[in-house]
Amino acid sequence: MSEILSVSNLMKNYGAVQALNGVNCGFERGKIYGLLGPNASGKTTFLKICAALIMIYKGQVLIDGVKPGLATKAKVAYLPVDDYFPDWMKVSDAINFFSDFFMDFDRPKAENILTDMELEKSSSITNLSHGMKSRLKLSLVLSRRAHLYLLDEAFDGVDPVTREKIIDVMLNTFDHESTIILATHHIDYVERLLDEVKLLSRGKIIREIAAEEIRQSTGKSVGEYYLEVFRNDKAT
């Protein structure tokens, strides 16, 4: 399978703080990846570089063979942690915004997902709860027919029932020509989604392994495996 994203020797400093310290990895089409690691391990910085939000870094990042920039924004769907919709918008305005500016936005798909998420188009965004805003952001991002989805803490503030609903939506709508990278702490929630995990620690990829291989070779869940790796990592 061909790689949609390839990263070599990626480094990023914030002043004296080294957020990424020589990341080398590749992401294949048709897979869902878990980018897992403790706080300040560099997950968000990594995703922001891939989304062309951070332009100053060392090393090489290629999305479909192209450096992140204006061209790749059309094929990368990024879900940030922060709420980014202006308060004056209604749900329908947010749909129109995505429809206007992202050519790959699938409006019927969006409307189906929003119905599943129990979001009213006439609702004002300012009146939505944190969980409802998370649902909206995720619904719109998943409604794009992007090549690469970068989801940063997609399930923050989402209740367990909705979370299961979102995971079902993701599994049902996943296009096997695209790739999803999920950065999250809620490993147990997303375990059934993951094909492969990449463990990030202090700005470096320390393990790359298929989720199925973890289960078969260690008899542990991805969450248990993560705890074991990072307990040992902290001890060293």
Add this chain to the structure above:
Amino acid sequence: MIRLLKYHFMIHRHRTLQLSIAIMILLAPIFWVASLIINATPESILNYGMRYSFVWISALALGYTSSFFPINILHMLIPVPKLYLIITSILASMPFLLIYKITITILLLLSQEYSEPLVLSSRQWVTVVILFVLTQCFFYFLLAVSTLIKAHLKVSKKSSFFMLIGSSVKGLPNGFSSLIFSTSIVFKVFRELVLIESNLTTWGFHSFVTLVLSVFMLFISGYVLEKY
């Protein structure tokens, strides 16, 4: 382009308009007090200066609020060049000058009891528009400079002193204190450039220079924000 204009118009309608009116309301009592002072000494140079300063400062304030260019993550993510975003934002803010004109006319009418009526000529209104555009370009330029400093300081480990300067510049377009600071810079630097009472040739020349400067700042801002 049309979609961007429509979207920016909505942003200005919802946000800038409220801010602009709030600023006008805040400035109204100041103007009223100033009128009282002027009325006490009508021959004073202050009379002329204060009234025109009000027009200038309000134009700058409106320009400042309009230049709250929506650079949040959502706008960074859409596949549109930053220069287009800035230009459409400025164009979409233009209709709100009409609101400014109406507000200022009402304020001037209210103040007639205390001072001479002040009616701005068409040339003076053009000056206000130029100043309005200049102010917006100036703030995008500040944003670009702060982005540039921030990007470079973060990758090359400079001293904490320079980091501090970087942080201050970064916050410049955001706070109230920076509003006063930045506005006063624009006001002082460009007041002499676009003299309201100068002769037509001088006025035309200075207006031209100011517009060229605005376009220059606009392109620099677009380039820097795109690259960093």
